[in-house]
Amino acid sequence: MTVMAERPTMSGTEYQSFEELLVALDELVVPDGYRAEIMRGSIVVSPWSKGYYLLAMRRVCEQLEPYLPESHVIERGPFLYVFPGDECAYGPDIHVAHERAFETKSHHLDGEALSFVAELTSPATRTNDLTDKVSVYARAGIPVYLVLDMQEEQAIVHGSPAPEGIYEVRFTKPFGEKLPIPAPFDCLLDTAGFKAP
Numbered sequence: 001m002t003v004m005a006e007r008p009t010m011s012g013t014e015y016q017s018f019e020e021l022l023v024a025l026d027e028l029v030v031p032d033g034y035r036a037e038i039m040r041g042s043i044v045v046s047p048w049s050k051g052y053y054l055l056a057m058r059r060v061c062e063q064l065e066p067y068l069p070e071s072h073v074i075e076r077g078p079f080l081y082v083f084p085g086d087e088c089a090y091g092p093d094i095h096v097a098h099e100r101a102f103e104t105k106s107h108h109l110d111g112e113a114l115s116f117v118a119e120l121t122s123p124a125t126r127t128n129d130l131t132d133k134v135s136v137y138a139r140a141g142i143p144v145y146l147v148l149d150m151q152e153e154q155a156i157v158h159g160s161p162a163p164e165g166i167y168e169v170r171f172t173k174p175f176g177e178k179l180p181i182p183a184p185f186d187c188l189l190d191t192a193g194f195k196a197p
Contacts, residue, residue, distance in 0.1 A: 018087045022108060025080075025089065035078070039128055041087035046124040049093065053120050056148055056194040060094055060118055067185040072096050072115055081111040086136045094118035094146075111140045115184060118146040126151060134158060135165035144182055148194060155179045155191045 101113035138161040145158040158167035159182030
């Protein structure tokens, strides 16, 4: 289930800025089993991942770890990256960023510090993962965006971002095959074991 308000309001007051939306997101009480992000200037609530997604996320992290750019770290988990120009704030399933990005007391991290993002789709998030996030991540200059399409059981990787919001490189492989991950990683990702049990 996705709950989306086109311009969320509180006590009849429309949010005038992205910063106000971030404050509202920080104050939002989200039901257990759900998470909240900002997409296209709106707060969106969607369910957390299914259990077997963890195994796919762990396999991605283990395989990419030896190929990380210097001083970059790979993590799974609840970190919020902000993209003010697009009025978006995402909590990607897997993210790689320079360790300097985490030298802050804020929990709003700089989206442009990312060198890799992976999203695992769900019925509620799939459309945004395959469309809007591609544009936002490309405009932010994130070198690699990986989508694990859990519904279609395929992996899609985007590389070589362009400022107009497109990626010039795109590869797709069904789960079970090896997918080339572009620079700065330059490795093969084995997608065996990503399917639902």
